[in-house]
Structure formats: structure tokens, C-alpha cells
Amino acid sequence: MEKxxxxxxxxxxxFPDLAAYELAGGYQAxxxxxxxxxxxxxxxxxxxxxxxxxxxxxFPTGRKWSSMPIGAxxxxxxxxxxxxxxxxxxTFKDRLLIEGxxxxxxxxxxxxxxxxxxxxxxxFLRAEYTRAAQCLRQAIAEAYGxxxxxxxxxxxxxxxxxxxxxxxxxxxxxxxxxLMNALEGRRATPRDKVLRSTDSGLWGKxxxxxxxxxxxxxxxxxxxxxxxxxxxxxxxxxxxxxYGASGKIKRPGAWELPMGTTIRELLEEHAGGMMDxxxxxxxxxxxxxxxxVLDEHLDVAMDFDSVQKVGSRMGTGTLxxxxxxxxxxxxxxxxxxxxxxxxxxxxxPCREGLPWIEHVLAAIEEGRGEAGDLxxxxxxxxxxxxxxxxxxxAPGAMEPLTSGLKYFREDFERHIGERRCPWRG
Amino acid sequence: xxSPAEKxxxxxxxxxxxxxxxxxxxxxxxxxxHRGWVSDEGLADIAEFLRVAPAELESVATFYxxxxxxxxxxxxxxxxxxxSCWIMGHDRLMQRLTAELGIRPGETTPxxxxxxxxxxxxxxxxxxxxxxxxxxxxxxxxxxxxxxxxGKYA
Numbered sequence: 001m002e003k004x005x006x007x008x009x010x011x012x013x014x015f016p017d018l019a020a021y022e023l024a025g026g027y028q029a030x031x032x033x034x035x036x037x038x039x040x041x042x043x044x045x046x047x048x049x050x051x052x053x054x055x056x057x058x059f060p061t062g063r064k065w066s067s068m069p070i071g072a073x074x075x076x077x078x079x080x081x082x083x084x085x086x087x088x089x090x091t092f093k094d095r096l097l098i099e100g101x102x103x104x105x106x107x108x109x110x111x112x113x114x115x116x117x118x119x120x121x122x123x124f125l126r127a128e129y130t131r132a133a134q135c136l137r138q139a140i141a142e143a144y145g146x147x148x149x150x151x152x153x154x155x156x157x158x159x160x161x162x163x164x165x166x167x168x169x170x171x172x173x174x175x176x177x178x179l180m181n182a183l184e185g186r187r188a189t190p191r192d193k194v195l196r197s198t199d200s201g202l203w204g205k206x207x208x209x210x211x212x213x214x215x216x217x218x219x220x221x222x223x224x225x226x227x228x229x230x231x232x233x234x235x236x237x238x239x240x241x242x243y244g245a246s247g248k249i250k251r252p253g254a255w256e257l258p259m260g261t262t263i264r265e266l267l268e269e270h271a272g273g274m275m276d277x278x279x280x281x282x283x284x285x286x287x288x289x290x291x292x293v294l295d296e297h298l299d300v301a302m303d304f305d306s307v308q309k310v311g312s313r314m315g316t317g318t319l320x321x322x323x324x325x326x327x328x329x330x331x332x333x334x335x336x337x338x339x340x341x342x343x344x345x346x347x348x349p350c351r352e353g354l355p356w357i358e359h360v361l362a363a364i365e366e367g368r369g370e371a372g373d374l375x376x377x378x379x380x381x382x383x384x385x386x387x388x389x390x391x392x393x394a395p396g397a398m399e400p401l402t403s404g405l406k407y408f409r410e411d412f413e414r415h416i417g418e419r420r421c422p423w424r425g
Numbered sequence: 426x427x428s429p430a431e432k433x434x435x436x437x438x439x440x441x442x443x444x445x446x447x448x449x450x451x452x453x454x455x456x457x458x459h460r461g462w463v464s465d466e467g468l469a470d471i472a473e474f475l476r477v478a479p480a481e482l483e484s485v486a487t488f489y490x491x492x493x494x495x496x497x498x499x500x501x502x503x504x505x506x507x508x509s510c511w512i513m514g515h516d517r518l519m520q521r522l523t524a525e526l527g528i529r530p531g532e533t534t535p536x537x538x539x540x541x542x543x544x545x546x547x548x549x550x551x552x553x554x555x556x557x558x559x560x561x562x563x564x565x566x567x568x569x570x571x572x573x574x575x576g577k578y579a
Binding site for chain 1 (some may be wrong): 441442443444446447448449450451452453454478484485488489490492493503506507508509511512513545546547548549550551552555560561562
């Protein structure tokens with residue numbers, strides 16, 4: 001089984017430097033793209049590969065790039081941004097990709113920037129990823145030194161400047177329009193989606209924002225072609241996927257596997273099953289803002305369309321496992337605390353609604369819940385759902401809550417009826 | 426007054442951005458790096474240097490989790506309180522930390538050595554519970570041995 005994204009990973013936290021990366025075939029895709037392909041041909045290869053955005057939404061990458069205006073009269077400068085603001089609770093795949101092989105991300109960004117004819121690129125990295133920042137600083141300096149960045153790369157006539165932007169911490173920065181505000185030195189509030197970022201993004205110029213893992217796939221698509229890339233996958237979406245799992249399981253971790261690997265294989269084969277003495281209760285398939293799935297859903301393939309068929313989303317592809325000895329109400333309280341704290345305050349339902357939901361969940365967990373609380377939570381969940389808020393943060397926050405109210409009804413009722421958390425004794 | 430070193434660092438960063446005001450967050454981080462935190466005076470000086478309204482810069486400074494508008498200790502502990510760490514024993518870790526330090530989350534020890542802050546998911550979910558001290562990530566921390574972790578920081 002081929003593992004293109006992690007093939008260069010080294011043990012003990014080391015990463016391949018420029019020489020090692022080149023020895024493993026690195027920067028050959030860049031050479032091929034810039035010297036033998038047109039930008040449109042690179043975009044076409046990515047479109048043909050069925051690469052879908054790995055940040056969680058799964059938008060087709062080639063289609064996003066195709067809306068970038070790159071003709072002679074198109075506005076400049078144009079920007080390309082790697083979203084490395086990985087703050088979705090339960091998610092740690094982008095950190096591993098950056099720390100494991102930083103040149104792969106950089107090469108992917110340069111090839112992608114060439115495809116959309118960007119002049120300037122940023123890596124938007126969350127502040128807490130200090131080790132990743134070290135890796136990237138070294139790799140960017142090496143790439144400039146080798147002439148892979150800067151003016152006239154490999155005498156192709158194409159040039160790109162790449163900067164590392166280190167954020168100062170806020171989940172909203174992961175939303176691409178809020179990310180652009182953050183890069184402009186503003187509060188990370190979302191922008192109106194009437195204008196696409198490829199028309200008016202950073203500083204009003206055409207901008208493409210993609211996730212770290214998305215960019216890491218691009219060199220391999222260019223080198224080996226769309227047919228090879230699609231064949232890596234077990235589903236309609238192309239390629240491999242970095243899956244992960246955390247919670248009370250025997251071997252928590254992350255694994256590169258064919259797209260479409262089932263949840264059961266992830267949980268039972270790769271994560272080694274539940275820890276002794278613990279049973280599976282439910283799990284979040286792709287981070288905090290996805291709906292719970294149950295034991296009966298384990299044979300679903302982890303790809304964007306299949307997980308939706310069982311009422312959830314693949315999201316970031318990193319499972320958060322709830323065991324039978326952890327209180328589901330407490331888990332939901334923890335999740336909604338996160339979303340309430342990280343709401344940017346831009347629109348009223350999210351700003352006012354999420355703290356209220358956290359407040360009610362805290363009351364229920366502490367044995368102060370009231371009979372009407374569950375109906376109230378369900379009603380709030382509706383008004384914080386799709387169509388009522390400015391961005392996807394609150395609807396994302398409602399995914400675990402709505403499914404939790406459905407699957408853990410008895411647990412909620414016990415908390416309210418017994419006026420205590422049964423898990424706390 | 427911004428120091429010459431601070432001004433120089435801000436001007437270097439400014440070259441990466443399309444205009445002066447866009448450098449606001451970078452400037453806040455630079456001043457914080459030099460002084461440990463961002464005082465009202467420091468904020469006003471940055472605003473003047475970047476030619477932005479102080480209130481606008483204040484809205485940026487208070488928006489982000491890791492710009493400190495109050496003094497912090499020599500070392501800042503960021504204890505992940507998100508879902509995977511919570512499942513794997515964050516509460517117990519926090520109990521041990523607060524007992525060891527004698528402070529609550531958000532506070533600084535009287536000797537100015539540590540500030541303890543909760544932080545969203547540190548991306549170490551498979552090695553939970555996790556915390557950071559300054560730039561160092563500590564994974565799979567045994568709550569009973571948290572004193573050993575803290576002992577590395579004078």
C-alpha cells in the first residue's frame with residue numbers, strides 16, 4: 001500500500017532536510033510543473049484527481065483553483081494561503097504532516113501557487129505549533145537557498161515569495177474568510193460570502209486558501225498523474241487520507257490509509273480497539289464539529305459522501321472516541337464550552353446562544369437541570385443551525401449537540417431526574 | 426516608547442504585508458516578546474507607530490487568546506482543556522497543577538514564576554493529556570508527576 005504523504009517521515013521527531021527530501025525525489029514535481037506544464041495543465045491534473053479539500057469541507061480543489069482569474073488583465077498581486085491553524089478539537093494531522101516533512105508542504109504550495117499564478121504565499125500557522133514553526137523556518141530558508149522560492153524559480157520566469165505567519169490563537173482563524181482578516185491584522189471575524197475569495201480575498205485581491213494536507217497531495221498528483229492518485233483511494237474521492245483517533249483506545253495515533261477506509265478498520269485494526277475495561281459508546285468521526293455516530297455505523301467508509309449518508313461528516317478524519325465510562329453530557333459540555341469561548345462575537349445567535357447552551361449543559365451535568373431544558377436545547381440547536389448564523393461555527397457546534405440529544409437522551413434524563421451526574425457517583 | 430530593537434523587528438515584519446496597519450498583530454507579538462506582555466502604554470505606542478486607532482488595535486489585542494494584556498509569569502503554562510484531553514484526564518491534571526502551584530487558572534504564582542492558562546486543543550490528542558510550558562509541548566502528562574515537568578523551569 002502506497003503512502004505518499006508520510007513516506008519520508010523519520011523516527012524520533014527528526015525531519016528530512018532539503019538534501020534528504022531531494023534524494024527522495026523531492027522538488028521533482030515542482031521542476032516538472034514549472035518547466036514542462038502550463039498553469040492550466042496543473043489545475044487540470046488536480047481536477048482530474050478528484051482531490052477534495054482536507055480541511056473538513058471537502059470542496060473540490062481543482063474547482064476552487066479554476067475560479068482564480070489568471071489572465072493578462074487579472075488583478076495582482078494574487079495570494080495563496082496554507083491554512084495551518086489546526087484548532088479543531090481532536091485533530092492533529094496537519095501538525096504531524098508539517099513536522100514530519102515540511103518540504104512536502106512547501107513544494108505543494110509552490111506548485112499550487114504556480115497553478116493559480118500567485119505572487120505571494122503565506123503559511124498561516126497557529127502559535128502553539130512551535131515545533132512546526134521551527135521546521136518550517138528551516139525548510140523555507142533552505143528552499144530560498146536552493147532557488148525554489150524567490151524570483152524566476154528554476155529559470156521558469158515564475159516567482160513566488162513565501163512567508164510564515166504565526167497567529168496568536170483563535171479557532172475562528174481556521175475559517176478561511178476570517179483567516180484573511182487575521183492576516184490583514186484585524187480581528188478574525190468572517191466575511192460576507194457574496195464575493196468569493198478568488199475574486200476578492202486578501203487585501204481585496206484574488207486569493208486561494210487550502211488546508212495543509214490538501215497542498216501536501218499536490219506534488220504527488222503532478223508526479224504520478226490523476227489516474228494513479230485516484231487508484232490510491234477506495235472511494236470516489238481521490239488519494240490517501242491522514243486518519244487519526246484519540247480517546248480510551250489501545251493505540252491512539254494517526255495513519256495514512258486509502259481514502260474510504262472504514263471507521264471499523266480505523267478503530268479496531270489501527271487503533272487496536274478499546275482499552276481493556278472500556279466499551280465503545282459513540283464517536284465523533286472528524287473532530288468536535290461533527291455529529292456522533294454509533295456502533296451500528298462503524299462499517300461506513302470514511303470519505304466525504306459516505307459519512308454524510310449516516311448523518312454526520314468526515315470532517316478532518318480524526319476520530320474522537322467516547323467510551324462507556326465517560327459521561328456524554330460532560331463531553332458535550334466540554335465541546336460547547338470550546339465553541340462558546342471561541343465564538344468571535346460577530347453575529348448575535350452564536351455570540352449569545354453558545355454561552356447559553358454551555359450554561360444549561362453545565363447546570364444539567366451538575367444536577368441543576370430542569371424538566372424543560374432538553375426541549376429548550378433542541379430549539380436553540382435549530383436556531384444556531386444552518387441558515388441562522390453568519391458562518392459555520394455555530395452550526396458546527398450544533399452537530400455534536402443535536403446528535404447527542406438524540407443518542408444520549410436517557411443519560412440527559414437521568415441527570416435531570418436524579419439531580420446529579422451518575423458518572424461522578 | 427518602542428525600543429529601537431522593537432521598531433526594527435516590526436519594520437522587518439512589515440515587508441511581508443501589503444500595508445502598515447496589517448502588521449498590527451505582528452507588532453503586538455513583537456512587543457510581547459520583548460516585554461512579556463502588552464501594557465496600555467505599549468499598545469498606544471504601537472498604534473502610533475502603525476498609524477492606526479488605539480481602540481482598533483485594542484480590539485485586535487483582546488481578541489486573540491495569546492496576546493497578554495496583563496503581566497504574566499516567567500513561564501506560561503497552557504493546559505489543553507479540549508475534548509480528547511478532557512476524556513484522558515484533564516480535570517485530574519488541572520487539580521494537580523493548581524495544587525502544586527497554589528493558584529487557579531488565569532492566575533500567576535506570587536513569586537512570578539508561573540502563569541496557568543487553559544488553552545483549546547493543542548493537537549496532541551493521541552498523546553493526551555497535554556500541556557505546554559513556554560514553547561515546549563509535554564504530551565501524555567502523568568498528573569501525579571506534574572511537579573517533575575514544572576521543575577525544569579526556574
